[in-house]
Amino acid sequence: MTFNDLKRRLGQISDLNAAAGLLSWEQETFMPPEAARVRGLQLATLAGLSHELFTAAETAQLLGEAQPGTEADAAVLRVARRDFEKATKLPTAFVEKQARAQNEAHHAWLDARARSDFAAFAPYLERMLNLARRQADLMGFEEHPYDALLDDYEPGMRASQVKTVFADLRDRTLPLLRRIRAAGDAADYSVLTRPFPAEAQKAFAWRVAGEAFGLLGSFARQDESAHPFQSNFSRSDIRITTRVEPYWPACLFGTWHEAGHAMYERGVADRWERTPVSRGASLGVHESQSRMFENLLGRSLPFWERYFPELQAAAPQVTEGLDARALYRAVNRVNPSLIRVEADEVTYNFHIMLRFELELALLDGSLAVRDLPEAWNARMQEYLGLTPPDDARGVLQDIHWSAGLIGYFPTYTLGNLLSVQLLEAARRDEAVAAGVDRAEYGPLRAWLAQQVHQHGRSLTPVELTVQATGQPLTADPYVAYLHRKYGEIYSLNGDGPQA
Structure with a gap:
């Protein structure tokens, strides 16, 4: 043979x-x-x-x-x-x-x-x-049954490691959230729910996904679903979905999030096609790409300075009376929300911590299924000061548990951490840095294809991270990014904790 x-x-x-x-x-x-x-x-x-x-x-x-x-x-x-x-x-x-x-x-x-x-x-x-x-x-597992499930999404990672990462992140970002809320916010955020026709939302989001992020109709398509996702059946056949709501950022940023996933799969080298290597290194690495496209790029000031005129043309009723900086401020509003996929960068990880803690308890039997809504609501109140008014906006909002994806949620936060670490490494290349500052992402996409995408699963997540950034995964760049960005937006004088 x-x-x-x-x-x-x-x-x-x-x-x-x-x-x-x-x-x-x-x-x-x-x-x-x-x-x-x-x-x-x-x-x-x-x-x-x-x-x-x-x-x-x-x-x-x-x-x-x-x-x-x-x-x-x-x-x-x-x-x-x-x-x-x-x-x-x-x-x-x-x-x-x-x-x-x-x-x-x-x-x-x-x-x-x-x-x-x-x-x-x-x-x-x-x-x-x-x-x-x-x-x-x-x-089989050594410490906790969760480890065996987490390994499917983040090879080699254990629940105990996730707990340590989450505790550190919570300790360094919860004070930032409290300072932001204490600072007050008189901005008008009604722009985020101004009338924006459904087809116009999808068309604008898709057009930008192609122009900015490289997602083209020759190998990809977008449709609607109850929960946005990305699927691919080869690097030449990629599908993403989005959903349209009165809160129009859900469609735009949902599309760009899935575009990050799609471009990862697109960038896997041809030589891995139809083999087990032809996927991302892990779900955490995958999420680093989607969260980078969605947040580090899509919610940046250079992005909106470039694409604000296009949004004006696509939805003049949304942009009336605004400029690029005002829209940038609006789409970066820090406001605890009930819905994970609508959460801002500062509060998003608390949604993930909540789900991780509940999964551990459900799996080891310390929490009964019948008591899950009550436990969910209690943790929402503890972390974000909110209590869901119904199950749809609480415990039933995510598709993951119905699909058997238990052990998946931590990868979102791991991806957040890695997204900043990768972008900082990429910006050491002057062409990449200059492009990102002008919202011209061709050099960055080329860097990601070379350093991350092409390898598929041929490198472990740890190997890929060290090779691309020079060090193992660390929360330091991400924490510093949050303090720097939101310290400026909310006039906190940039005096947050040092990473």
Whole structure:
């Protein structure tokens, strides 16, 4: 057996996963509601076939005997062996059962959220948690069952490490939030809900995603869904979604967030296509790209100085009486909110800390599902001083638990930290720095493609971070960025804690 035999097998598995991904994307965008039950069976079948093919004895033989001829081949073999070791711990019957449960839970969540009825979703969530506990037991762990699930999204990371990072971040950003709120804010933020027609929102967001961030219709498309997401079935077939609301920044920044994900997948080198390497290094690294595009670039003053005239042309009723700096101030408002995806940069991570703490408690059984809404509301009050008026704007707002994505949430904050660390490293290149300061992002995109995107999963998150930035992940640049940016916006004299 040759290495080409192994690549052929891995390509078949990739194709099955792409077909399942396409069915999942269509389910969220265009599928008629009555198709849900059968779609669940179809997805379970594809998940089972992919798992059986990957964990088969022939695959084990190929992985054992294949001789890589190049460094790229060696990377494919290394990643495939790690994935095989994890996959063989899960029986095919369990994988199929989990896929069916995810599909049923997802549709139950859509209905429950529409009716703001957590009790209707609770049995499905209980089932997803039982499956997550079983998965953790099958995978094995040393400290906490959460570790086995987190490893799927952030390889090598443990819950204890996340706790340490979050505690440090909380201690260094909560005082900033308190100082901002104490400073007061007399600005008029009604601009954020001025009439902005739905099609005009989507068109403007998509046009800027192409011009500024490189997301083009030749390899990507955008549609609407209940919760924005990115899917890709090859580097030449990428789908993103957004949602349109009276609060129009949700559409714009949601599109640019998903554009960051999309451009990461687009930038993975051709040589990894149809292999396990052809994805991002981790969800934290992935989120560093989406949060960079959404916040570090999309909420920057140079960005709005450049794109304000285009917004004026697209939505004159939104921009009437404003200039670029006024809009910049508006889209960077610090105001604790109920909804995570609408949260500002200063308060966003508290949404993630809340979900992480609840996931740990649900998984180890110290919190019962029936008590989740009460626990959610209590932590919202503790962290952000808010109590959700209903389940839809509280415990039911996110898609993740219905999709079985337990262990995913910490990657958003890890991505926030890495986004600033990467941008600071990129700005050491004078062309990148000059481009970012003019909102011309071609040099930055080229730097990211070279230092981050092209590697796919061939580097671990730690290896990639050190290679690209010169040091392991640290919160220091991110904390300094928040104090610098919001100290200026809120006239705090830049005297926040030093990072």
